[in-house]
Amino acid sequence: MIAIIKYNAGNIRSVQNALNRLGYDSIITDDKTEILNASKVIFPGVGEASSAMQYLREKGLDEVLLSVKKPMLGICLGLQLMCNYSEEGDTKCLGIFNTQVKKFPPKEKVPHIGWNNFAEVTGDLFNNIDADKDMYYVHSYYAEDNAQSIATCNYILPFATAMQHDNFYATQFHPEKSADVGAQLLKNFLELE
Amino acid sequence: MLKKRIIPCLDIKDGRTVKGINFVGIRDAGDPIELAKQYVAHGADELVFLDITATVEKRKTLVELVTHIAEEINIPFTVGGGINTIEDVSSVIKAGADKVSVNSSAVKNPELITQIANQFGSQCCVVAIDTKFVDGEWMVFVHGGRTATPLKTMDWVKQVEALGAGEILLTSMNNDGTKAGFALDITEEVSKAINIPVIASGGAGTKEHFKTLFETTHASAGLAASIFHYGEIPIPELKNYLIKENIAIRWT
Numbered sequence: 015m016i017a018i019i020k021y022n023a024g025n026i027r028s029v030q031n032a033l034n035r036l037g038y039d040s041i042i043t044d045d046k047t048e049i050l051n052a053s054k055v056i057f058p059g060v061g062e063a064s065s066a067m068q069y070l071r072e073k074g075l076d077e078v079l080l081s082v083k084k085p086m087l088g089i090c091l092g093l094q095l096m097c098n099y100s101e102e103g104d105t106k107c108l109g110i111f112n113t114q115v116k117k118f119p120p121k122e123k124v125p126h127i128g129w130n131n132f133a134e135v136t137g138d139l140f141n142n143i144d145a146d147k148d149m150y151y152v153h154s155y156y157a158e159d160n161a162q163s164i165a166t167c168n169y170i171l172p173f174a175t176a177m178q179h180d181n182f183y184a185t186q187f188h189p190e191k192s193a194d195v196g197a198q199l200l201k202n203f204l205e206l207e
Numbered sequence: 208m209l210k211k212r213i214i215p216c217l218d219i220k221d222g223r224t225v226k227g228i229n230f231v232g233i234r235d236a237g238d239p240i241e242l243a244k245q246y247v248a249h250g251a252d253e254l255v256f257l258d259i260t261a262t263v264e265k266r267k268t269l270v271e272l273v274t275h276i277a278e279e280i281n282i283p284f285t286v287g288g289g290i291n292t293i294e295d296v297s298s299v300i301k302a303g304a305d306k307v308s309v310n311s312s313a314v315k316n317p318e319l320i321t322q323i324a325n326q327f328g329s330q331c332c333v334v335a336i337d338t339k340f341v342d343g344e345w346m347v348f349v350h351g352g353r354t355a356t357p358l359k360t361m362d363w364v365k366q367v368e369a370l371g372a373g374e375i376l377l378t379s380m381n382n383d384g385t386k387a388g389f390a391l392d393i394t395e396e397v398s399k400a401i402n403i404p405v406i407a408s409g410g411a412g413t414k415e416h417f418k419t420l421f422e423t424t425h426a427s428a429g430l431a432a433s434i435f436h437y438g439e440i441p442i443p444e445l446k447n448y449l450i451k452e453n454i455a456i457r458w459t
Binding site for chain 1: 211
């Protein structure tokens with residue numbers, strides 16, 4: 015069973031719909047036992063960092079997420095909350111990825127909305143996905159490029175669009191909304207050992 | 208590089224698409240889901256569903272429809288038309304819409320924009336603006352373009368950005384339905400005045416119109432309805448053309 019983390023962020027159903035299309039069963043849950051017993055964990059989200067972190071702490075979900083041993087995938091806000099710190103709401107985050115989340119400087123349109131390709135991709139998450147493929151983005155904050163980046167994207171500046179640390183993975187883009195290429199990435203994640 | 212988006216708009220009435228289409232292989236042209244899936248397969252970057260259902264009781268159909276769309280399609284979609292309250296917003300977002308678009312209701316109650324941004328995030332708040340050039344000034348119209356307002360378009364776009372809008376869908380009433388091209392002047396003026404993305408709408412009739420839009424303005428996307436519905440410009444053909452013309456376009 016795949017656990018999708020239930021918290022006060024939007025767009026969680028979209029992830030479940032995407033898993034259904036790939037033929038995988040999932041539950042949307044905030045229950046510790048269900049999360050830790052799941053074969054895969056997905057930590058999605060669209061929303062605001064400080065209120066999301068506050069909610070996770072109140073529910074004790076911050077500790078639960080840190081103790082996940084199976085592959086876990088953060089998406090969008092999920093990625094940002096897995097970093098050390100976010101400028102959005104001056105928020106201390108989970109600290110899985112050793113990097114900071116900053117607001118895009120207003121040199122181009124912000125939010126970064128739409129389809130963008132990669133500067134570089136590496137690793138199993140990107141099996142059968144070339145760097146020139148486009149994924150769908152919608153965000154105003156970005157994670158600084160760092161040693162845990164497995165993919166980078168250029169918008170205003172180069173940023174970490176996918177990261178990995180041990181069993182923890184995350185993407186800034188929305189694979190669940192990125193057509194067939196996004197579905198391929200989810201499939202790659204679901205097939206990880 | 209961030210790509211310019213091509214967005215078909217589907218008019219929905221009582222849960223059915225209104226305009227006919229000429230796609231080969233579509234069994235039921237009135238079925239919004241089948242039509243939407245076809246657009247996705249053809250490489251649409253996003254979809255907009257505009258509900259023109261008149262009666263409140265039939266609006267429940269819309270929420271059911273949004274639920275099914277979200278199950279079936281794997282690209283982002285916006286739902287607009289008759290969204291008047293934060294409860295209306297909540298029901299379509301919870302059903303799986305990625306964004307809502309508000310138009311007359313935002314003019315009547317600008318606070319709605321901030322409510323949507325605070326509760327669901329700016330990224331899901333598209334403000335649709337119908338604008339018309341009247342006596343030397345671009346003005347905002349509401350109720351499907353039937354009612355004039357005292358709002359100047361340039362003032363309103365700055366206000367909605369400040370209130371928390373995530374994108375602007377700008378339709379030029381002077382151009383809409385003419386197939387003579389997008390309103391390049393107001394699109395660029397708006398695009399330069401604000402820092403959120405602008406979706407240009409109204410007037411698309413040829414592939415060249417999209418090229419001109421993307422070459423001469425900072426619009427992030429071009430939206431059209433009839434040229435796609437009636438198969439006059441198939442999306443793959445449009446995208447092929449734009450790529451050859453060196454416009455940044457997603458190719459699937």
